[in-house]
Amino acid sequence: MDKIIVNGGNRLTGTVKVEGAKNAVLPVITASIMASKGQTTLHDVPTLADVDTISEVLRFMNVDAERDGRHLYINAEYDLKTVTPFEYVRKMRASVLVLGPLLARYGHAKVAMPGGCAIGSRPIDQHLKGLEAMGAKVEVGNGYVEAFTTNRLQGARIYLDFPSVGATENLMMAAALADGTTIIENCAREPEIVDLANFINKMGGKVIGAGTETIKIEGVDELTGVTHRIIPDRIEAGTFMVAGAITNGDITVEGAIPAHLRSLIAKMKEMGVQIEEFDESVRVIGTDLLKPIDIKTMPYPGFPTDLQAQLMTLTMRAHGTSVITETVFENRFMHVEEFRRMSGKAKIEGRSAIVKGPTQLQGAEVSATDLRAAASLIIAGLIADGHTTVTELNHLDRGYVEFVEKLQGLGADIERINDTTVVDPMVQSN
Numbered sequence: 001m002d003k004i005i006v007n008g009g010n011r012l013t014g015t016v017k018v019e020g021a022k023n024a025v026l027p028v029i030t031a032s033i034m035a036s037k038g039q040t041t042l043h044d045v046p047t048l049a050d051v052d053t054i055s056e057v058l059r060f061m062n063v064d065a066e067r068d069g070r071h072l073y074i075n076a077e078y079d080l081k082t083v084t085p086f087e088y089v090r091k092m093r094a095s096v097l098v099l100g101p102l103l104a105r106y107g108h109a110k111v112a113m114p115g116g117c118a119i120g121s122r123p124i125d126q127h128l129k130g131l132e133a134m135g136a137k138v139e140v141g142n143g144y145v146e147a148f149t150t151n152r153l154q155g156a157r158i159y160l161d162f163p164s165v166g167a168t169e170n171l172m173m174a175a176a177l178a179d180g181t182t183i184i185e186n187c188a189r190e191p192e193i194v195d196l197a198n199f200i201n202k203m204g205g206k207v208i209g210a211g212t213e214t215i216k217i218e219g220v221d222e223l224t225g226v227t228h229r230i231i232p233d234r235i236e237a238g239t240f241m242v243a244g245a246i247t248n249g250d251i252t253v254e255g256a257i258p259a260h261l262r263s264l265i266a267k268m269k270e271m272g273v274q275i276e277e278f279d280e281s282v283r284v285i286g287t288d289l290l291k292p293i294d295i296k297t298m299p300y301p302g303f304p305t306d307l308q309a310q311l312m313t314l315t316m317r318a319h320g321t322s323v324i325t326e327t328v329f330e331n332r333f334m335h336v337e338e339f340r341r342m343s344g345k346a347k348i349e350g351r352s353a354i355v356k357g358p359t360q361l362q363g364a365e366v367s368a369t370d371l372r373a374a375a376s377l378i379i380a381g382l383i384a385d386g387h388t389t390v391t392e393l394n395h396l397d398r399g400y401v402e403f404v405e406k407l408q409g410l411g412a413d414i415e416r417i418n419d420t421t422v423v424d425p426m427v428q429s430n
């Protein structure tokens with residue numbers, strides 16, 4: 001079992017570079033299967049477990065998907081299978097993003113229903129509602145969702161009850177090859193949605209309005225493979241920004257696009273952190289005198305739920321009480337219990353976490369409960385007294401490339417080990 005061991009106390013300094021965005025590359029990869037001719041070449045592809053999983057999904061469907069370092073070559077010119085089994089969806093919920101592309105290209109898609117996960121129940125009703133509005137017949141049973149259409153999907157006007165990122169992406173892709181015009185209202189506005197729209201437009205699609213509350217898509221008959229560079233990962237960038245600030249460090253994060261990080265920059269400045277903005281990088285200079293804040297996670301451009309756990313670590317160093325409210329996922333506070341193991345003073349009240357600072361965190365053995373919890377426990381370890389050991393690193397590997405090496409490059413005392421020590425079951429059960 002792999003473990004990360006952090007010895008707290010080092011101030012981070014220097015420069016770190018972020019990868020292409022996980023949440024941009026996954027939908028772009030699934031959109032590439034709509035290209036009935038030509039090869040797709042993607043650059044700045046992060047070497048993540050999730051990218052490997054979605055590539056396996058594509059290969060299962062008879063698509064060529066070959067990765068060479070940070071480049072991915074995809075050829076979907078063949079007859080594709082239109083089924084995605086549970087073994088893939090179980091590993092990664094974003095597999096459900098093949099639904100729109102397959103249905104649009106073949107008039108059929110059968111995908112294992114994604115279950116709930118540690119952060120919430122995560123239904124896909126908004127995806128299905130939109131596909132039905134476009135004329136698809138949708139059946140849910142035996143753990144699968146199956147969608148058919150005898151003719152092409154028809155353009156429709158769709159209002160999302162919530163600006164769901166995945167639903168906006170699935171419907172935008174389905175509409176790209178539909179007959180007529182689709183309008184998606186109350187859609188998600190994340191930078192990753194804009195990246196996907198740019199990619200579809202390069203393929204020959206006609207998408208306008210991505211990044212606003214209404215997207216209009218005029219369906220076309222055919223899409224072709226193209227070359228595309230994935231946008232930088234704003235969540236990875238934000239994770240390092242917090243790591244720099246919490247250690248009272250001075251770091252530059254290359255690939256941090258300030259326009260994509262407005263809410264985090266505003267909140268960190270409110271806490272007293274100094275932030276200098278450049279075109280595609282930010283410099284973060286920490287302070288000993290952090291102020292408490294209130295944060296509420298919201299769809300973009302609100303504060304991202306994917307940075308909630310990381311920023312919570314910083315509030316543990318602030319002088320006073322911070323209130324962090326999670327409105328996007330109903331169960332995204334699993335890290336609070338782990339912070340308490342490190343002597344963090346945090347408690348959950350309804351949908352909020354109340355954090356009292358400043359606290360001198362203590363090194364402890366903690367376990368990652370989801371991807372961002374993994375990163376935030378490591379960040380907490382950077383300022384804890386003594387050693388912090390973080391396990392369940394499969395979560396971290398879904399979303400961070402060489403996280404340990406990058407932190408070492410900034411001066412952290414951290415290592416990843418493969419610990420094969422057999423644990424006495426009597427001790428473990430206590």
Ligand SMILES: CC(=O)N[C@H]1[C@@H](OP(=O)(O)OP(=O)(O)OC[C@H]2O[C@@H](n3ccc(=O)[nH]c3=O)[C@H](O)[C@@H]2O)O[C@H](CO)[C@@H](O)[C@@H]1O
Pocket residue numbers: 022023024026094120121122123124125126127128162163164165166167188299305306328329330
């Ligand atoms: C691969 C990817 O891009 N993942 C991101 C994406 O996930 P994902 O696309 O799954 O997130 P959504 O925006 O769809 O979900 C947000 C909320 O809407 C609810 N909902 C969603 C769809 C639906 O049909 N019905 C419904 O009720 C969800 O349960 C959740 O409470 O956006 C999330 C919110 O920014 C991020 O945390 C994830 O990192």
Ligand SMILES: C=C(OP(=O)(O)O)C(=O)O
Pocket residue numbers: 023093094306371372399
């Ligand atoms: C929740 C996340 O991802 P996913 O939607 O892939 O589970 C995340 O990136 O923090």
